[in-house]
Amino acid sequence: MTEIETKTHTLDAAGARITYDVRAAAAGDPAADPALLLVGSPMDATGFATLASYFTDRTVVTYDPRGVGRSPRTDGATENTPEEHADDLRRVIEALGTGPVDVFASSGGAVNALALVEGQGSLVRNLVAHEPPSARVLPDREVVLAVCEDIHATYLREGMGPAMVKFFSVVSRKGPFPADWADEPLPSPSEFGLPTEDDGKRDDALLGLNMRTCTGYLPDFEALRAAPTHIVIAAGKESEDEFPARAAAEIAAALGTGLSVFPSHHGGFLGGEYGREGAPEEFAQALREALRTGE
Structure with a gap:
């Protein structure tokens, strides 16, 4: 098995100190395949260990969101906002210094990644937003x-x-x-x-x-449609009619993209992390295909 070199970095953000990890690609063409940033919230980087193992041909970046794990808040605030998370993601991407990245974002991370694309779409080539739990897009x-x-x-x-x-x-x-x-x-x-x-x-x-802040997020659909980013909204096959999957379907409909159905459930990429099993190999393949549609 190829040994993947991982380097950990920290950077200062407004009200937090953010820690992120860069796993160097074992092969592949960085020009054709930019870094893949895996984003969760409130899940930290450890939740993407299995999924990252299926992308050894690409540089993979993971991070701990503010207030979680190795990324403590430094201002004493008791709530985060999607805009704060989006700014943290901007800082991580700019610190990489490699240009636009591809992003897979799940759950609250998908909310934060959508907020990033609204204001900084030039930093993201492709975004796959998996089950963003935005309550404000739902009929109920x-x-x-x-x-x-x-x-x-x-x-x-x-x-x-x-x-x-x-x-x-x-x-x-x-x-x-x-x-x-x-x-x-x-x-x-x-x-x-x-x-x-x-x-x-x-x-x-x-x-x-x-x-409250994650579920209370309302996407700026006009900004998302105007962004240069290719956006894929996804939900798990087993998640149909659950709150985050319903929200994903509403967002996809508003963007006019159609909903991409991924294998398994809300944590379909998990391979035993947090005691949960998804279908990570099948999930990784679906993610590769979704990223290819934007090339």
């Missing part, structure tokens, strides 16, 4: 935004366990949210192996830093 947007607000408020009031139970109920639901969602019974956190007691911490990247 008011209810979904209220649900996300309630998750955040529950976290601040009661801690991680009760908030994560509500989050799990959101991501597993098929179809629109009913108006009486707040009356639905919920299981105990212990049934999911979650803590039942509040540890007092309020720095969780999902529930605290990004929940």
